Structures are given as structure tokens and as C-alpha cells.
Amino acid sequence: MTPARILILSQHFWPETFRINEIAQSLQEAGCSVSILTGQPNYPEGRVFDGYRSTSMGPQAWEGMTIYRVPLRPRGTGGARNLVLNYLSFMASASVIGPWVLRRQPFDVVFVYGTSPILQALAGVVLKHVKRATLVTWVQDLWPESLETTGYIRNPRALAAVGAVVRWLYRRSDLLLAQSHAFVQSVQRMAGDTPVVYHPNPGERAFSALVPDAAPALMLPEGFNIVFAGNLGTVQALDTLIEAADQLRDAPEVRWILVGSGARSAWLAEEILQRGLGERVVLAGRFPPEAMPGILAQASALLVSLVRSPIMSQTIPSKVQAYLAAGRPIIASMDGEGAEVVRASGAGLACPAEDATALADAVRHLRRLAPIERQRMGQAGQTYYARHFEPAALARQLITRFDEARRRVQST
Template sequence: MRILVVSQYYWPESFRINEVVDVLRKQGCEVTVLTGQPNYPGGTVYEGYRAAAMGTQAHAGYVIHRVPIAPRGQRSALRLAANYLSFLVSGSLLGPWLLRGQRFDLIFVFGMSPILQILPGVVLKWLKRAPLVTWVQDLWPQSLEVTGFVTNRRVLDAVAVAVRWLYRRNDLLLVQSRGFIEEVQRMAGRTPVEYHPNPGELAFEAPQSGPSPLTLDPGFNVVFAGNMGTVQALETVVEAARLLQHEPGIRFVLVGSGSRSEWVQAEIGRLGLRNIQLPGRFKPEAMPGILAQASVLLVSLARSPIMSQTIPSKVQAYLAAGKPIIASLDGEGARVVTEAQAGLACPAEDAPALAAAVSALHAAGEAQLQQMGLNSRACYEAQFQPDQLAAQLITRLEKLLDDRKRPHSREPARPRGRTSDDAR
């Protein structure tokens, strides 16, 4: 199967679609990628790339086509909007030129925010006469409202109209959380919507070699790993740490970076907290070794209807690490942890409840913590293992292609002999 993957974000940026492509190729698919110039998360284009460049790059046995993009910068809503818009325009206008003469069985869009990046996929669907599948990672326009990026109701309504139009140009929509299905289907019309979760990270499938770049101090380490942005409810984490600051041995280690990193650092100084560490961001391949040192792993989200429908991608990484998990969030993410008996869940943005959950696991016996860790890994193997999910994805895509080859197969058979139409 020849698949064109369209994603604004791609290697050497660290996103789950990188590993999905690797596993699809391992299972026999021919994959080509259309993406922009790498600039996430720092906001500046990576060394060896140019923002205005357009070209083709060979990587690990397949081809990546890159279109120009406006770097996202840092803490600038205007530059971020320009970043999003530049990929829509260059992907739609220049992407077809880069892909001229190439044929694909299917076009697959990795639907990160902004979900409007489906547009280049729609254009290529028309030009290549190939079915279009989008894997929806965020709900739009709800994500815009929750993050505070857009508050104007007219703008949000206009985005909703655009998203509805884009969804309905797809042949299949996949969603990363069961909680997304109803909302996406409401906007998608007749386009089918199916659940396909994010897989775990391939780094957890390979044996670890070499020392970890970060060594945690002895004690009960509550490790948070990943983006430190507005929706991660870091105010709740800092307040829980303040409530536990006199508990001996308990330490919060926030590994990563993001728009709220400086705020967290300032709060640590203002409150005089000595039980929070900010070691910074590390490469994805280093994360298994870091998470393996944790006593428990922490995932947190803001309180909102859309966040309760989301499964943060770090949940899969935590399950793969085989460690107890504290889920300071509502809805789908909490459900995965509690159903797997992989740890404890507490309401989103409830600092006393988070502090109580940390205290409870700190007081738990080693055997109980070990069993939670085993349950975490078992859940990962059963639901989020990359090879297994890639095989399921290929089956879905092959069924879509087979159905398109038999366009009349769903119509009821016509009765033999004369019909009322024949008699006219």
C-alpha cells in the first residue's frame, strides 16, 4: 500500500507520527511524507534547514518532502497563527508540485492542532484521486477556546464551519479517544468515525543502553514528563507540592519544557519550594531510562469538557514504562488508568486531592506499587503496542480501499424480471 502522510510536524521534531510511519514501513507499506521545516518546540528552524526552503529529503529509506513554513517563535500568538497558516498555504500550493507525477493509494493526515491542516490533504485527494483519512488528535474549535488562544465567538463559529467542511471531505476519520467519537461524528455528517488510539513509543520496545542523562536523587520521585503548557494545569501540581513540602522524601520532578516553564520556575522561587525540580527537556530516546527511575508518574490536565474527552499521549508512554500512575484529570485518561488498576486518579485541578494521591502511594507497600506497575505494562501490551495498532490501522485502510473498488456492493440487489421502471 502506497501511503502519503501529511503532517505539519515530523522528524526531527518529536511526534508520535514518526514512529507510526516507522512501524507502517516495517509492516510493508510504502510511505512518503509531506511536512514543513522543523521548528518545534523552540520556535526556530533546526540547524541544517531553512524556513523558506522547499525540497526533498531522503531519510531511513523513504522520502520526506518539505514545504516552506513561518517559524512559530516563542510566546507570540501572531507568529503562531502565521506558522499554522503558512503550512496550510504552502502545503496546498507547493505540496502538489513536490509530489507531481507520484501516485498514492491513500492520503493519511496526522490531525494535530491546528486541525485545519487537513486542507492540504483535501487538495491532494482531489489531485491524486486517492481516498483521504485523517487521524484526529484534538477537537477543534474546542481546543482554541480551552487554551484561550481564541475567545471571539464569531471566530470560533467560523472555525467550526471550516472544520465541518474539512471533515466531510474525508473518506474516514479516526479519533485518538473514544470520547471524541460523538463530537466528531456530529460535525462529520456521513463520514464514518472510528476509534484508533495513539500507540506507545518505540523507545520503550528497545533494550536500553548506556547511562541515563538524568539521575534522580533518592526518595519518592513523582515524575511528570512532557509539554509544560497551559492545559497541563501546572498550577495544581505546584500547589500540591506546596501542600507536601514538609513530607520527607517526596519530590516532584517535572521533565520537559513549554510555555509555562518560566512561570513554574518563578513560583518555586516565590514559594521557597525545595521539593520540585526542573531538569529540562531530554531526547525521546532518553525518556525510558528517566521514567524507569520514577517512583510514580504524574499526568495532569485542566478541567474542561474537551480535556475530559482526551487521552494525553504521555499516558501510553507511562503505561509502557511499567510504573504506577497518578492521573490528575477527568474522563477518558483517568478511565484508562483506573480500569487498568495502574494507579490512582483524582479530579482535575484539585490540588488537595492530588496531594492526597501522592501521599497514599508514598505510604503504599512495595508489593502494591509493583503490582500497579505490572498492570500498567499489561495494559500497554493489550491496548497500545505499536506493532499491534499498526496492523489494525493497515486492516482499516485496506478495507476502505476494498470498499471503494466495490462502489455498488452496499446497494440492495435489483429483482429479476420486469420492474415498474422497465414498464414505463
């Protein structure tokens, strides 16, 4: 009972760099017919990409799939108001214009990629009824908890109202997938009778297609290079990284290479300048996913970090999977499930979130290890990745989840 026709609902999609792009490709290669309903690309710079318009709509061919785009308000250069308007505009467009854009297109499954804000799942509920399809929502972030953690909403009544909406959305899905084991209980408390199942984010397909002799897009300098790759945002505890770099002034061979961009890029540049860390902390900029294996392979160690909070301790950042696949030692400066994956895999070291001294000590410890010991860590990570996060295997498992959900719906 393979679902031949899947509609992915995601506010972000190619040419924006999100893991759902590769999941769509893996589902298609596994035999599904995949379409995508999304907005106009504008992440992370906040302006609509060249060749697109915020008010346009319609289909676009990509990698043998069809992307259906609806209008939205770009997120702009920052600020809570701009973000809220960006989120609400997509939710409204996908709910109202989406069914019209997708007219006469039948689907078996509507698959919501539930990054923040989960409120985009409202369009999934609409499309479930319009298309008479099974609705599967993949929870990538816990709401309203994440709103409180990031400080966007602090008013208890407002948080309770958001919680009521999320509860309503969860209970109208036919299946809820949780990206970490720790998410399952939190989601289940709000889900009513809707089944909740753990389904992790897969690793990056680019690691499977790596050409060993290809020239890296970024050559790292000589020395002990610690690479941080991904979003440079508020929850990544980048002040802890800066403080640890300051504490390691006695180890001039240690360099921190930050590959990515985000809301704290400007703050990082200023902090590096003020502390005189220009030779030790490098802002390398963003690179496409296909360039990351060649960059990560050069690292002496790979860093993943998060702020200290109950919700962050339940999260497995998607970069963990990429790091495991890269076969390099990992330093996890965070609490909870993400750190436990690093420990359980044997791929590296974990230290408490937002503890700069512990992070600096972990770097010193890893640097003192014999190269063969660090190589064994990397190999252990790759073995764990193959068992738990390989993209093609997880795509097949996802299709099985879809089939099971459809059977339950048809039997009721």
C-alpha cells in the first residue's frame, strides 16, 4: 500500500537549505510521487531570492517533482513583528490559496514538515479535508515551549492560548512524528488519541555522494580546527564558544571555524574584534550542502552547542547526524538527548550546556588524544550513523509510517 502521491507542506523549501529538500528526494527515489506546497524563498537573508516575487504563485519543476508556491511576506531583517507577519502570511496563503493552486491534484498523504511555527499545520488540516487525504505532521520543534525559551512570548495567557491552538492541530492529524525520543511524551500529552511515533531526522545525502578527491570549497588552515556548521542564532550558545576560545589563548594552534550565518553573525564579528580573537575564531560564511562533507572532513573536531533549557535538552540538532556521517570527533556542548547520542555512539565528548570552561577543557582533552583515538571516535560515529540515520533507510521507514496511518484512517 505504498502512498504514490505525497504532498509535503513546508514554509521553507529549495532553494532555501532545509533538510526537507533531501527528504523529498529520498521519498521520490523510494517510489513515491512527491509534490511540495511552500512559500517564496527568503531565508535566511529575509529578502525574496532573485528570480522570485513575494506575491507570485504557481508550479515550478525541480528534480522531477513539482513545487507549488504561494505568496508570503518576507521575514525582513529581523524583529519579532516581521517574523510573526512572515509566519501568518504563509499560514493564510497555504490555507486559502493553496487549495486553489493544487486544484485537481489528488494526494494520498499530506505531510507537514513541522518546523517553527507549527501553526503552519493549519493549512495541513485544510488540505486534509479538501483532498480527503491522511494528515501526518512531523514535529520538529515543541510549541509553545520554544516560544518561551527564545523569549518571543512570555505572557502566560498568550502561551496558554498558543498551547490550545497546538493541541487542536495535533488532534486533527492522523499521525504525529517526533524528531527525538524526548519529544514523544511532550507531544503525546497534547495529542489526545492521535498516535505519536519517534522518527529522527536523517543525515545529509551529500555525505553518501561525496567524491573523495574533490577539492573542498573551503580549505582549513593548519592546526587543530574546531568546526561549527549551521545556523548562528540565539539558541546555539555562541557566547559560550567565544568565551571558551578566550580561555584557550594558551593554545594558539586551536582555531574555531564557524561555517554558516544567522541572527548573531554581526554580534559574533563585533565580539571577535573587541576580544582580539581574529586569528582564532573565523567566520567562514555559508556554503551549499554539497560542499559540507569536504569541509567537515578536514576538521580536527566538530562542535554542536545549544543553550541550557528544558526544551533544548529534548532536541537533537540536525547537525548531529551530519557530524556523525563526517567521521570526525564531536564535541557536544549541550544537555539532554543530543549529548546522549554523542555519548552512546562513542563519537566524541559531551559537556554541560553554556559551560565555557567545560567546553575549553573538552577541547584540551581531545587535542591531547592520540590521532588514532580521534580516528576511532570518527569511525564509531559513522557506524552509528549508518544504523540510525541513513537517509534511504529512513525514507523507507517513513513510507511504512504513511501506510500504517492510511490503514488506520480507512478502518475507522
